[in-house]
Amino acid sequence: xxxxxxxxxxxxxxxxxxxxxxxxxxxxxxxxxxxxxxxxxxxxxxxxxxxxxxxxxxxxxxxxxxxxxxxxxxxxxxxxxxxxxxxxxxxxxxxxxxxxxxxxxxxxxxxxxxxxxxxxxxxxxxxxxxxxxxxxxxxxxxxxxxxxxxxxxxxxxxxxxxxxxxxxxxxxxxxxxxxxxxxxxxxxxxxxxxxxxxxxxxxxxxxxxxxxxxxxxxxxxxxxxxxxxxxxxxxxxxxxxxxxxxxxxxxxxxxxxxxxxxxxxxxxxxxxxxxxxxxxxxxxxxxxxxxxxxxxxxxxxxxxxxxxxxxxxxxxxxxxxxxxxxxxxxxxxxxxxxxxxxxxxxxx
Amino acid sequence: xxxxxxxxxxxxxxxxxxxxxxxxxxxxxxxxxxxxxxxxxxxxxxxxxxxxxxxxxxxxxxxxxxxxxxxxxxxxxxxxxxxxxxxxxxxxxxxxxxxxxxxxxxxxxxxxxxxxxxxxxxxxxxxxxxxxxxxxxxxxxxxxxxxxxxxxxxxxxxxxxxxxxxxxxxxxxxxxxxxxxxxxxxxxxxxxxxxxxxxxxxxxxxxxxxxxxxxxxxxxxxxxxxxxxxxxxxxxxxxxxxxxxxxxxxxxxxxxxxxxxxxxxxxxxxxxxxxxxxxxxxxxxxxxxxxxxxxxxxxxxxxxxxxx
Numbered sequence: 219x220x221x222x223x224x225x226x227x228x229x230x231x232x233x234x235x236x237x238x239x240x241x242x243x244x245x246x247x248x249x250x251x252x253x254x255x256x257x258x259x260x261x262x263x264x265x266x267x268x269x270x271x272x273x274x275x276x277x278x279x280x281x282x283x284x285x286x287x288x289x290x291x292x293x294x295x296x297x298x299x300x301x302x303x304x305x306x307x308x309x310x311x312x313x314x315x316x317x318x319x320x321x322x323x324x325x326x327x328x329x330x331x332x333x334x335x336x337x338x339x340x341x342x343x344x345x346x347x348x349x350x351x352x353x354x355x356x357x358x359x360x361x362x363x364x365x366x367x368x369x370x371x372x373x374x375x376x377x378x379x380x381x382x383x384x385x386x387x388x389x390x391x392x393x394x395x396x397x398x399x400x401x402x403x404x405x406x407x408x409x410x411x412x413x414x415x416x417x418x419x420x421x422x423x424x425x426x427x428x429x430x431x432x433x434x435x436x437x438x439x440x441x442x443x444x445x446x447x448x449x450x451x452x453x454x455x456x457x458x459x460x461x462x463x464x465x466x467x468x469x470x471x472x473x474x475x476x477x478x479x480x481x482x483x484x485x486x487x488x489x490x491x492x493x494x495x496x497x498x499x500x501x502x503x504x505x506x507x508x509x510x511x512x513x514x515x516x517x518x519x520x521x522x523x524x525x526x527x528x529x530x531x532x533x534x535x536x537x538x539x540x541x542x543x544x545x546x547x548x549x550x551x552x553x554x555x556x557x558x559x560x561x562x563x564x565x566x
Numbered sequence: 567x568x569x570x571x572x573x574x575x576x577x578x579x580x581x582x583x584x585x586x587x588x589x590x591x592x593x594x595x596x597x598x599x600x601x602x603x604x605x606x607x608x609x610x611x612x613x614x615x616x617x618x619x620x621x622x623x624x625x626x627x628x629x630x631x632x633x634x635x636x637x638x639x640x641x642x643x644x645x646x647x648x649x650x651x652x653x654x655x656x657x658x659x660x661x662x663x664x665x666x667x668x669x670x671x672x673x674x675x676x677x678x679x680x681x682x683x684x685x686x687x688x689x690x691x692x693x694x695x696x697x698x699x700x701x702x703x704x705x706x707x708x709x710x711x712x713x714x715x716x717x718x719x720x721x722x723x724x725x726x727x728x729x730x731x732x733x734x735x736x737x738x739x740x741x742x743x744x745x746x747x748x749x750x751x752x753x754x755x756x757x758x759x760x761x762x763x764x765x766x767x768x769x770x771x772x773x774x775x776x777x778x779x780x781x782x783x784x785x786x787x788x789x790x791x792x793x794x795x796x797x798x799x800x801x802x803x804x805x806x807x808x809x810x811x812x813x814x815x816x817x818x819x820x821x822x823x824x825x826x827x828x829x830x831x832x833x834x835x836x837x838x839x840x841x842x843x844x845x846x847x848x849x850x851x852x853x854x855x856x857x858x859x860x861x862x863x864x865x866x867x868x869x870x871x872x873x874x
Contacts, residue, residue, distance in 0.1 A: 279751055281747070281750055281751060310755075310756065314753075315753040315754070315755060316753060317753070318750070318751055318752065318753035319751065319752035319753035319754075320753060324748065324751035324752070326744060326747070326748055326751075328744050331743055331744035331745060332744045332745050332747070332748040333745055333748070334745045334749070334763050334766075334767070335745075335767065336763075336766035336767045336769075337763070337766065345752075345754075345762075346752045346753075349752065349753060349754060349758075350753065394748075397748075397752060
């Protein structure tokens, strides 16, 4: 869709729909997801649990669970000299496997279970290298140790020979980052990489990722539900709700001046240290509806204080409110502002 | 590089030291080693060839010149039992290895891939298992003919199911692990994920199954040979030596002809099971809590208690 004024896009998702077959039902998990990622930028995908953040990542690397399938849409990934349509490649074919790991790196949330307990960590990192590049084992070892040192793993020669359980959570996440980046991929997808870590380690890991983006020019997609993290690292942010991108734009515009009622509610519910203790923390009313429910119109309508009849009539299209900000809401006026609510919620 | 070797050694050294601190493992290993060595040097130890016929001295009871007595043809039983171990142990180890190989490869593939392949292999294993094993073995032996290598093939073909089910079960839980998902995301191929990444995680049950199968196959060989269907009678194996006990006269009058081969089988199988126990304790962290400080005492006590 828009925002693609930037010519050099590394990843371009066009109206991607993903459906899951669960017993007899077909669940529509991703609805017309369009995202474009300029080369060298840092995109954060936020949203509450079950909104399709992780499925988006899985769809990009073609690792959806067996019952999931991209039903329509295009995923364009540009390498140095060509544009590959990822969704047309065979899931476990040679071409797709060459892209996974080598061109697109993945960082996972649970570091202990994401590393193979039976292999030494060094070998696991080197294996990724040996799989995708034509180098000798000794060379791979040297490069891995060098990368360990760069990623702040102390005593890398000795650590190379250690097993995952001998590492702390933060160190394991560094190892995961090493595996994801050892082949110098252009794009790194990090699926909640810091959720299992404590805050100080979180900060270290995020600084590390940000450094990689700045110095190595890599593009990042960070999936998270931590809004504070988003404001620190992201260039662009996409807010997802029930499989749809509801707001998308440059981070300072979306976070400072959220336009979609859902983004506003999400931002209002972020706790801050200097908040008045007597004021209750705001929450988003209601619950995320199940994707099994067929909704017509805006997915957020059931929980939205600004809802009007027209919201539930047809699919809402994205509205461009600036060159780098778009919102999926029909209640915005010509200036891109939501109407002022009279007497609190006019729900129903 | 030297550093790497050092560290590799240290992992192995820890494993060896753990195993050496495991009483049942050490006893088992000692029993097995002694029996393997004596069977290799059978002739040197007994001083008589196992098939040296001496009709004048037939059916002599145990004495200093013939430790375990002599058989109907005057052959020295001590020498025959020692060299019989060669074939029996060879059959047990090789058959167990092959059965485990078949079971592991099929179990790993079926467990990881699931779906149709899994269903097909599972049905085959059920088919083989529901068929009475003895009859199955008889069919195979009559098809292939007698002989040591045929016995091994028959055992491997009829005995892979336990390992198969074990490995398949392990893979069912392992394939859901996050690191498998990570492996896929790094672009590794399916065979690589199955055999390089997941298999090392199932090594401990496989090793234990290997030792258990050795014991089972040695006993099975004895049973088969006792029926005259295993290894040709001309080759001494523990099972073939036991065949003598088919004759009630032998059972009553010449006890040394069957007691000693039976003892040899029992002791060796016991040793193998001890090693299996020990390996399980060392390889499987979940069992480690069972070993307390006073290992030897605990072991003796628990074994006594178990017998009651």
